[in-house]
Amino acid sequence: MKDVAALAGVSLKTVSRVVNGEGAVAAELADRVRRAADQLDFKPNRAASALRRRDGKTRTIGLLLEDVSNPFSATVLRAIEDVARKRGVLVLAGSLDEEVETERALALTLVERRVDGLIIVPTGSDQSYLLIERRSGMQIVFVDRAPRLLDADSVLSDNRDGARSGCEHLSQSGHRRIAFLGDLRSIATAEDRFQGYLDSLRSHNIAVDERIIVHDLRSIDAAQLATRALFDLDAPPTAIFAGQNLVTMGAIRALRQLDLQRRVALVGFDDFLLADLLEPAVTVVAQDPRRIGQVAAELLFDRMDGDSAPSRSVVVPTTLVVRGSGEIPAGVH
Amino acid sequence: MKDVAALAGVSLKTVSRVVNGEGAVAAELADRVRRAADQLDFKPNRAASALRRRDGKTRTIGLLLEDVSNPFSATVLRAIEDVARKRGVLVLAGSLDEEVETERALALTLVERRVDGLIIVPTGSDQSYLLIERRSGMQIVFVDRAPRLLDADSVLSDNRDGARSGCEHLSQSGHRRIAFLGDLRSIATAEDRFQGYLDSLRSHNIAVDERIIVHDLRSIDAAQLATRALFDLDAPPTAIFAGQNLVTMGAIRALRQLDLQRRVALVGFDDFLLADLLEPAVTVVAQDPRRIGQVAAELLFDRMDGDSAPSRSVVVPTTLVVRGSGEIPAGVH
């Protein structure tokens, strides 16, 4: 910028004014400045600008999520990016892989880079390490899972009620022996979905049978094995509720292997691409990751714009998508 | 940092030394500084640090790709993130949606933010707008598509040969009437795949028939319609080569509708989740997006570390994944 000023024969401040379109510069001078800037391929340094500016905004927000390459996270990221883009804000995203230490370390890195706001899909069970930042005015929105030991906004899927309605749907086809297959129980959403399952059993006066409940399934393979094992029982389930994407896929694999895919009903939590092209097509409780991301970003920007109402928790509803696998009646055995 | 220095009763520079672990500070002083920093919740400002530092590195790289929420892009992003993380570098990613203007605008935004390097899946047919940056030492690696009018490294899938081998596979099952369904022909990868298709026809002395070649399919629906139309022809194809993910899915939908999925062979370019669970399971020419991202990031960091060898173009091979749909023989009609 110094060089531009020299070449145009004006002061530093005049160049600054032209670059930032502050007006109040004679047309002729402004022209000279622009020509000089072009000639020198001048690109303003946004970091230096932010450093000196009153508001100190970097026009960057941080986003921490499970894994940018899983479809749910990727869609949330994309929705946030779209909202941010409209405001000229860029997104620094990081994958946590459910590692508690990574969450903390990356969050602090983002703070050191002075992001204007933070959106986090938390992995740990204690976000109090962000207390200081919250107090010093950093806006933080939590997504998919509520923060713990920290007061902040959150945007969540209706996990419990979604799971309940999925199980309900199975009961309506006459099932009373419904297995539950879930992700790591320490993940709040997994626990919520399990509670929804229990809610449904309760309302139908079905006794809980631990033998057809499996938690902590972290991969397609693990879910496949767990599903197979269910059918070695004396009284195997007539229906399966799968609490997560990969678990659903594992269950499908196992049912295929056992050639039970047309006899055992299946409802999965969370939709996935091509679920409609499988045979039978898979009935799911669909989340709305696009909407979740969009709401989270809008909430964050509202806060950054000065909205200081008490913390909100927005619940994004789920939808039961009926496709076939969930409508297989009980008693075809 | 000033405040920390005051509280600890030392000079600014001493605090700086402690924060950056430069050693050469008496243990007792260092301790006092750390306590003061903790007490004040001091977080160093990385942007200010970069501004003053000799190397001026922001420890940030920029990544422009088609759409962070599509599986290919998301996997590339994740692989790049992993390589960058090891070096304490964060990734600013942006989706281009094949919009030429967005590519240019976002690239310049990233330059203004002084990213240390750039990885781009280009959308436009002219990257000369980056000439200035290249000359001033910015390292840029192109992914999936080669840069045009700019000399820079690139990492590409072997699109032409991959497509050729996919079509070859169909010929080996006796097919001589193979349709080609492709993405926007203006996208270099789509054109390369089409050329691979032509290569294969040529080597088998099969005449090109424009009636069973459709380009510019941009969605599942468009591909589905185009596929259906093929079977209204007097001489419909006995096999289909689909040049892209969504096109493959559209073709599957159409074949199902027509109940031809067990009679018409299908090979798709690019793998997708659950391709193995469809019936018949889908034979594909698989790319390796993880490897592509990893290679691109490593190449970029090598360059940033001073490697100044002439531009390289790394080709990542594809793999034919045989699953069933591609092995349906000709003549079951």
Added chain:
DNA sequence: TTGAAAGCGCTAACAA
């Protein structure tokens, strides 16, 4: 309308 001087938070270069 224009510019000079100060300083954002930090590190380089040098001195003590």
Added chain:
DNA sequence: TTGTTAGCGCTTTCAA
């Protein structure tokens, strides 16, 4: 080992 001074590229403040 510690501190002092200057200055990274920019905007603020205030004066001309």
